[in-house]
Amino acid sequence: MMDAHPPLSQPQPQPHDYLEPFRVSIHQILTRVNKLEKQVTEVEQFYESTDNVQGNNSKGGSLVKEKGKKKHPTGTKKPLLDASHTEAAAARRMQELMRQFSTILRQITQHKWAWPFMDPVDVEGLRLHDYYEVIDKPMDFSTIKSKMEAKEGTGYNNVREIYADVRLIFKNAMKYNNEKHDVHVMAKTLLERFEEKWLQLLPKVAEEEKRQIEEEAQAQLDIQLAQETTYANKAKDISTELYEVDMQLKSLKEMVVQKCRKLSTQEKKMLGVTLGKLTLENLYRALDVVAETNPIFQPTADEVDLDLDAQSDYTLWRLKAFVKDALEEQDKVDEGAAVNPNDNPDDKKSKKRRDSGDSSGKTNPKRKKLSTL
DSSP, X not given: OOOSSXXXXXXXXXXXXXXXXXXXXXXXXXXXXXXXXXXXXXXXXXXXXXXXXXXXXXXOOOHHHHHHHSOOOTTOHHHHHHHHHHHHHHHHHHHHHHHHHHHHHHHHHTSTTOGGGSSOOOTTTTTOTTHHHHOSSOOOHHHHHHHHSSOTTTSOSSHHHHHHHHHHHHHHHHHHSOTTSXXXXXXXXXXXXXXXXXXXXXXXXXXXXXXXXXXXXXXXXXXXXXXXXHHHHHHHHHHHHHHHHHHHHHHHHHHHHHHSOOOOHHHHHHHHHHHTTSOHHHHHHHHHHHHXXXXXXXXTSSEEEEOGGGSOHHHHHHHHHHHHHHHHHHHHHHHHHHTOTTSOHHHHHHHHHHHHTOTTSTTOOSOOEEEEO
């Protein structure tokens, strides 16, 4: 008779479960490194573009308007806020100058000779067929008034722009009409009167323009300094995080080695033999590997006694891996030299003596004596 309830199968242990913590750690490290890599790129791009930013800033312009066009780098929020307050105050001062300029404009337009210039020239009605061939940019007071009353961004930005258009009205009239024509005489008279009144306002305009340039330069400097401070701190934080990642990797390496088996006596013996096959340069590097985890070990002495039994498993595995890679690289170099028909045989012998640290090689007068215990 069969059992009504067959025995439950026992879960089989997974042979590689012990690797899971290492996979998790490696994934965490990679994620952190990718993040740091992006931050490093951002910092590098900032410092590479610093000169270009300074060059562009010399062109002037509104920082507040530029803020709406593109995203400003980290650390510029407060300087941009300060700049917006400064620009708002400058705009109020400019509005006051425009109000004073409007008074001048009103005095000119109320003159008895101003009527020909109040509206656009009636080219068709007056049959001035060559007018647009002579005049590149027509102008009149009604156009100026409309532009002065236009919304911000479509009208005049400053007093000088209005001044230039007023002069253009009279200059156009003087250009199209000959000196004896009434319109020419009227335009010339009004232009002289306008220039007289403009000279009275000009000192205030020049003072405001100078002030705005200085404020703009200071705002740009404040933003630049804020950015530099921000990115300097970011670079410092990245350096700290990179050190932590390095320590995390070393700790992970030690954990991996602890899971590895110990080197056998025969493997240690073979390691000692292969150390003797290294070039002098690679031998120094191999001894540095030992010194990294063994502060007592002195790799710079003329005679070095390396007790492999006294080294940690971590050091031995690292040393074995390094020696293996170094010997493979030496073999590739030797093979490349063997197939080069242009090499001088004497040069090959000389190179071999130098690589092996032979005392007859002029570049290495001393051969480090290494004994493995």
